[in-house]
Amino acid sequence: MSATVSPIREPLIEGGKSYHDITVDLVRSTEKAPTRLWWIAFLISVHVLLFGVFCILWTIWHGIGTWDLNRTIGWGWDITNFVWWIGIGHAGTLISAILLLFRQKWRTGVNRAAEAMTIFAVMCAGLFPVIHMGRVWMAFFIFPYPNTRGSLWPNFNSPLLWDVFAISTYLTVSLLFWYSGLVPDFATIRDRATGLRKRIYNFLSFGWTGSAKHWQRFEALSLVLAGLATPLVLSVHTIVSFDFATSVIPGWHTTIFPPYFVAGAVFSGFAMVLTLMLITRKVLKLEQYITIGHIESMNKIILVTGTIVGVAYLTELFISWYSGYIYEQFAFFNRALGPYYWSYFGMMFCNVVSPQLFWSRKIRRSLWWTFLMSIFINIGMWFERFVIIATTLARDYLPSSWSYYVPTWVEIGIFIGTLGLFFTLYLLFTRVAPVVAVAEVKAILKSAGDQYLAPNTEHHEEIMKQYKDAEDKGKVYGSDHAHSESH
Numbered sequence: 001m002s003a004t005v006s007p008i009r010e011p012l013i014e015g016g017k018s019y020h021d022i023t024v025d026l027v028r029s030t031e032k033a034p035t036r037l038w039w040i041a042f043l044i045s046v047h048v049l050l051f052g053v054f055c056i057l058w059t060i061w062h063g064i065g066t067w068d069l070n071r072t073i074g075w076g077w078d079i080t081n082f083v084w085w086i087g088i089g090h091a092g093t094l095i096s097a098i099l100l101l102f103r104q105k106w107r108t109g110v111n112r113a114a115e116a117m118t119i120f121a122v123m124c125a126g127l128f129p130v131i132h133m134g135r136v137w138m139a140f141f142i143f144p145y146p147n148t149r150g151s152l153w154p155n156f157n158s159p160l161l162w163d164v165f166a167i168s169t170y171l172t173v174s175l176l177f178w179y180s181g182l183v184p185d186f187a188t189i190r191d192r193a194t195g196l197r198k199r200i201y202n203f204l205s206f207g208w209t210g211s212a213k214h215w216q217r218f219e220a221l222s223l224v225l226a227g228l229a230t231p232l233v234l235s236v237h238t239i240v241s242f243d244f245a246t247s248v249i250p251g252w253h254t255t256i257f258p259p260y261f262v263a264g265a266v267f268s269g270f271a272m273v274l275t276l277m278l279i280t281r282k283v284l285k286l287e288q289y290i291t292i293g294h295i296e297s298m299n300k301i302i303l304v305t306g307t308i309v310g311v312a313y314l315t316e317l318f319i320s321w322y323s324g325y326i327y328e329q330f331a332f333f334n335r336a337l338g339p340y341y342w343s344y345f346g347m348m349f350c351n352v353v354s355p356q357l358f359w360s361r362k363i364r365r366s367l368w369w370t371f372l373m374s375i376f377i378n379i380g381m382w383f384e385r386f387v388i389i390a391t392t393l394a395r396d397y398l399p400s401s402w403s404y405y406v407p408t409w410v411e412i413g414i415f416i417g418t419l420g421l422f423f424t425l426y427l428l429f430t431r432v433a434p435v436v437a438v439a440e441v442k443a444i445l446k447s448a449g450d451q452y453l454a455p456n457t458e459h460h461e462e463i464m465k466q467y468k469d470a471e472d473k474g475k476v477y478g479s480d481h482a483h484s485e486s487h
Helices: 019-031 036-062 077-088 090-101 105-109 111-132 136-142 159-192 195-204 212-245 257-283 292-323 326-337 341-359 367-394 409-432 438-448 457-472
Strands: none
Touching: 019 159, 019 409, 019 438, 036 111, 036 409, 077 090, 077 111, 077 212, 077 257, 077 367, 077 409, 090 105, 090 111, 090 159, 090 212, 090 257, 105 111, 105 292, 105 438, 111 136, 111 159, 111 257, 111 409, 136 159, 159 195, 159 212, 159 438, 212 257, 257 292, 257 341, 257 367, 292 326, 292 341, 292 367, 326 341, 326 367, 341 367
């Protein structure tokens, strides 16, 4: 009888891999010496990081006066970059927690790098509020520890303090989630290593043996952490939005900020994941594990969240008009037609117009278009935070205090330095741990590998030919690959 495929679903692991092939392919980057390209990227990142450290020390030595803040604009690039980095850190926990709870198998190709990206992005974000305090050495005052200075207890009515709790909790849970997923992979590397390297990975893997009891506890812990992390995905950027929404400043005092900020955070986070993964899959030769199907699934989420952000922008404009409140109307008029009009229209084009290209399946599955759009979206989301902060504060109730904010070289240097920190940590991560989760990829191999399109290997080539023909005709049904039947 001839082999049939019904329905055809796109494989998540290509190349007819065995379990051993997966181990060799994914652990390779931690065992071989760094390539010249890795060293070039690492040295550039370190130098950029050192320049950022210099700018931070310059700020601490000379004071916040080195930034171009003034009586009207008390928040500038620092808080803009803080919100931007927090947003980028959202995709990792979303991929890890929510998609795990919904049993989305396509997450396994990108969740490890996304989780690492979350940790590094939150570390970059945390720098800015601390520096913005002016006296960095006083940062411990924001934590509610027992002390004899009653008047110095934190102000729990301040949303800036809520940020401290939200971000520290988010970082802790994300770190636990990321590291617990690394334990089985560290054990795999340990079993292939020798000497000092073997001892180090044995320590990192906590004596993992792969027994049924270990796997049972691993899966239970993953579900518990996913349950804890899921509300955090929604709460962290909601609380960050309260920095603005709980104020009485026109343009900020609005109830749409929490869902709007969360959607924007997921939007920008997925864009950064794509930016990194497209480069990583090419450099580390992971095309058979991070497939076009993974990229298309992520582009669909970007399309949905980008549309939500676009609706939020239009809702803000409508409500400001419908309210009849002249100060609110002026705030949005000033955003669109004031001195910062270029940032507003840059935001609208990058965040609202450009993602609509992903309605086209051909563009969703194009690596070059995806990479270009991911860069555009990250630029657009930075513009969004800048528009909210700078344009709102630049022109307040008193025309005599209106000003035009331009960042100084110190502010720009600190931001560039955080980019250096982010990429330095990411490059080190690719050297010490598998970028794709080995254990999780193996767990879905029998239901997501292309060698299982036909259980009867005699018909495998015919099945693959039918799959390729269906793909060319646009009849491939998605990412989670089910068993195909063979008769």
